[in-house]
Amino acid sequence: xxxxxxxxxxxxxxxxxxxxxxxxxxxxxxxxxxxxxxxxxxxxxxxxxxxxxxxxxxxxxxxxxxxxxxxxxxxxxxxxxxxxxxxxxxxxxxxxxxxxxxxxxxxxxxxxxxxxxxxxxxxxxxxxxxxxxxxxxxxxxxxxxxxxxxxxxxxxxxxxxxxxxxxxxxxxxxxxxxxxxxxxxxxxxxxxxxxxxxxxxxxxxxxxxxxxxxxxxxxxxxxxxxxxxxxxxxxxxxxxxxxxxxxxxxxxxxxxxxxxxxxxxxxxxxxxxxxxxxxxxxxxxxxxxxxxxxxxxxxxxxxxxxxxxxxxxxxxxxxxxxxxxxxxxxxxxxxxxxxxxxxxxxxxxxxxxxxxxxxxxxx
Numbered sequence: 001x002x003x004x005x006x007x008x009x010x011x012x013x014x015x016x017x018x019x020x021x022x023x024x025x026x027x028x029x030x031x032x033x034x035x036x037x038x039x040x041x042x043x044x045x046x047x048x049x050x051x052x053x054x055x056x057x058x059x060x061x062x063x064x065x066x067x068x069x070x071x072x073x074x075x076x077x078x079x080x081x082x083x084x085x086x087x088x089x090x091x092x093x094x095x096x097x098x099x100x101x102x103x104x105x106x107x108x109x110x111x112x113x114x115x116x117x118x119x120x121x122x123x124x125x126x127x128x129x130x131x132x133x134x135x136x137x138x139x140x141x142x143x144x145x146x147x148x149x150x151x152x153x154x155x156x157x158x159x160x161x162x163x164x165x166x167x168x169x170x171x172x173x174x175x176x177x178x179x180x181x182x183x184x185x186x187x188x189x190x191x192x193x194x195x196x197x198x199x200x201x202x203x204x205x206x207x208x209x210x211x212x213x214x215x216x217x218x219x220x221x222x223x224x225x226x227x228x229x230x231x232x233x234x235x236x237x238x239x240x241x242x243x244x245x246x247x248x249x250x251x252x253x254x255x256x257x258x259x260x261x262x263x264x265x266x267x268x269x270x271x272x273x274x275x276x277x278x279x280x281x282x283x284x285x286x287x288x289x290x291x292x293x294x295x296x297x298x299x300x301x302x303x304x305x306x307x308x309x310x311x312x313x314x315x316x317x318x319x320x321x322x323x324x325x326x327x328x329x330x331x332x333x334x335x336x337x338x339x340x341x342x343x344x345x346x347x348x349x350x351x352x353x354x355x356x357x358x359x360x361x362x363x
Contacts, residue, residue: 004314004355004363007321009037009089010344011250012044017332018339023048024080026340031084033344038081039089039129039250039323045119049073061096062108063115074122081123089248089321090166090197091120092129098148099138099175106148113152117159127247128156129166129197132173132182134273140175146188153191166247168197171205172273178206179233183241196241199250199325200309201283207233209304211278212260216303234308238315246318250325251310251354255282255301257330281329291349292342300328307357314363324351 010033012026023044030038049070050056059065081088094116100106120128130149139145149167156163167189169182176182182196208230210218221229258266258278267277285291286307288300324347332339 004319004358005322005351006319007037007089008035008348008351009039009248009321009323010035010347011039011041011092011323011325013039013041013092013325013327018335019047020335020337021332021340022051023077025337026344027077027080027084027086029340029344031086032341033348035086035344035348037087037089037321037323039325040077040091040123040125042091042093042116042119045070045074045077045091048077052076059112059115061112063112067115067118071118071122074119078123088123088125089323090127090129091116091123091125093131093168094128095131095170096133096135097130097152098133099135099140099145100148101139101144109148110151110155113155117156117163120163121159121161126161127164127166129168131168131170132176134170134172134174134276136174138174142175142181142185142188145176146185149185149194150189150191153189153194157191157193162193164193164195164247165191166195166197168199168250169202169206170276171202171279172276179203179237179241183245186245195245195247197248197250198246198313199252200286200304200306201250201252201254201279203233203237203309204230204254204304204306205275205279209254211254211256211258211263211282212274214260216256230305230308234312238312241316243316243318243320246313246316246320248321248323249310249313249318250323251286251306251351252283252324252326253286253288253300253302253306254278254304255284255328256303257299257301258282280327283325283327285324285326285343285347285350287350287353288346290353292346307354307361310354310358311361311363314358322351 217226223229267274284300
């Protein structure tokens, strides 16, 4: 571990994973690879509850379902984490929450938050990640968005122990989809337990990349080219966001292995934004071709300037927890129980190479 990263986590997120890759299997792989923290995906918790309690009913948008069983399952997961000597950095993704004008819609989302808080307590976890909503029906007024998130932060602050809210930009968010946007919202929320989750993939997906273009880069960006657009955005980030408002930092690359037409077709079939489809299936680790070369000698297709984003975040003075969150459905969807260990070990090696490059650049 270097002084660049105070803690190192790996996400259990199940998107693209085979069902046989259970939460306990992934947690063991995380610990064995050397990570001291895990970022736990809520769908993984519910899948585990289904395994432990046949007939388990998942929570709905208002948090109704077999909450007691989910809390019991979460307590078992915490016991496993203790045995593995890892802690839980955050639970995610709490989504489609903010910006609703309808009182009933707002109310049920706070009911869901109350249910999730109970799960976090059972996990001994003090951070909830909130992804910027993709729901176009919500308000685009940042004061309205901040109103909801401020109330969420206030309700999280009185939990025992208190919970922090990490707001993440999702590149496919309806009204909040850049780091500049989440920072504007954060300033309006103005609560000590409300901060940001920054993500190399999400930042690049708006300021550098376009997976639906022929070269994978933004077409006609305001700054003239994808490189200059990203450089301008990162320079502003490094001098704008206070380090104490960055609660944690997610790392992944983006792949060009998927053809633009195939990606658009997949997104249309799923009824989601192409950036969301790209995120769910085509996010390898940085340096993946080095740390985990493929037997067929093909590339994993990573091409995002991950180190550049890391440098900008480090220039803020931030030295907090890093979390590796990767999705590569082509490989992870295979029914092979060695897959989780393969990716966690590769993530550890990827981190070492990333730190080495950053040190060469003066960090």
